[in-house]
Amino acid sequence: MSEDRQQFIQDNARPGETWKEASARLGSDKKAARRRSTLAPERHTQRDFFIADILDASPKDDLGSMEHPLFALKAGDTRMRTYERNGVTVKVMPGHGGCATIHDKDVWIYCISQLVEAMNRGREDDIGPVVRFTAYDFLVTTNRDTSGRAYQRMGDALSRLRSTTIETNIEVDGYRERRGFGLVDSWRVVERGKDNRMVAVEVRLPEWLWRSVKARHVLTLSRDYFRLRKPLDRRIYELARKHCGQQPRWRVGLRALYEKSGSADTLRKFRAAIKVLAEANALPDYRLAFDQEDDAVTFYSRGGKGGKAQLADLMNVRPLKNAHGDK
Structure with a gap:
């Protein structure tokens, strides 16, 4: 078993759960697996x-x-x-x-x-x-x-x-x-x-x-920026940090995000990667939601206002005044 896998099970085991039980549960959890692949472990917890x-x-x-x-x-x-x-x-x-x-x-x-x-x-x-x-x-x-x-x-x-x-x-x-x-x-x-x-x-x-x-x-930046494994995930975090900042949300059309990212992949592959990132929910500081109907992405701050903004969007409440988009 890899060091990353061992650390992941240790960090996510539930109280009273055996190692075998935690390993079986987390191994069948696709979202957990994607989260594990998004963030690398902290290599230097005991710092000099x-x-x-x-x-x-x-x-x-x-x-x-x-x-x-x-x-x-x-x-x-x-x-x-x-x-x-x-x-x-x-x-x-x-x-x-x-x-x-x-x-x-x-x-x-x-x-x-x-x-x-x-x-x-x-x-x-x-x-x-x-x-x-x-x-x-x-x-x-x-x-x-x-x-x-x-x-x-x-x-x-x-x-x-x-x-x-x-x-x-x-x-x-x-x-x-x-x-x-x-x-x-x-x-x-x-x-x-x-x-x-x-x-x-x-x-x-x-x-x-x-x-x-x-x-x-x-x-x-979040210190967890350095734990992001994939280059695209790092670039998406940069863009979220720059445009969303401390605001509750930032909404952007997928094509505009694609152009800003500098990705060399096709738009189709980029869209698939964004869906995986949204499902993993491991981006530091922000949650992101992919709107398939509008082909757009919304970033929500992980603070209290971001949670309220996401709830309001899910309930189809008019967006907050200080929210802005980039189509």
Whole structure:
């Protein structure tokens, strides 16, 4: 039995239920199985005291990349992608290793989180486009394993971030200009261990992203974001966090959501994936409901107002005033 399966049974066993009974019940529950496949287990429940300061920094993401699909949803994607919506154009050009993926974006999120935390604490010496950190801290914070292979994957991610090029006219801090940039300007290994494994890493963020962070054009993410296994689930969470936020609900047409996601799948496959995600009900912070008749998706905040909004919709009560849609 896999480690993930064992942990899932342990977490979901009912009081007084034997291991065998819990295993049989959960094994026949399709929704539970889908939920298990959506969220990875927490790998580092016992965290190192010496990196507590790093882990206290809430995950932060920038608004521009949450709104627009800068990152690929499939590894090895070598297509040149162009996205246009509401006057914004984004052209993504792959490097030799293909486009940087949404899992590679964890480096961005980690760096943004550390910069915002430094700004909040007034640590001026730690604020700038160059971020230095230890590879181990990054792996633990983003819920990755700390095997030798994990360090190699981190190096591969940094390479893809450096070689992927973006051309866009996204507005940042009141300025709209067309510019091109790599997803990181540069990176280097500052220190290696005795086994030649990277220990400390330095990353220089692109000016576009640094300007966005300085203007605090960022949103806090759930820590469970890093537990989402599937790239599409991560992208859908980003869009829900950006558009729904703390509102009770956000309704969007499926085609509009498909375009915003940057998915390379057909619309039919995308629709099927959204149905699976809705049924699993494992998206952090939000529940989503698929309306087959209107071919639309509604995201509900998991807070009290979101529950009331969902109940009102089920009873066909007129939507709340502050709810809005994007067809």
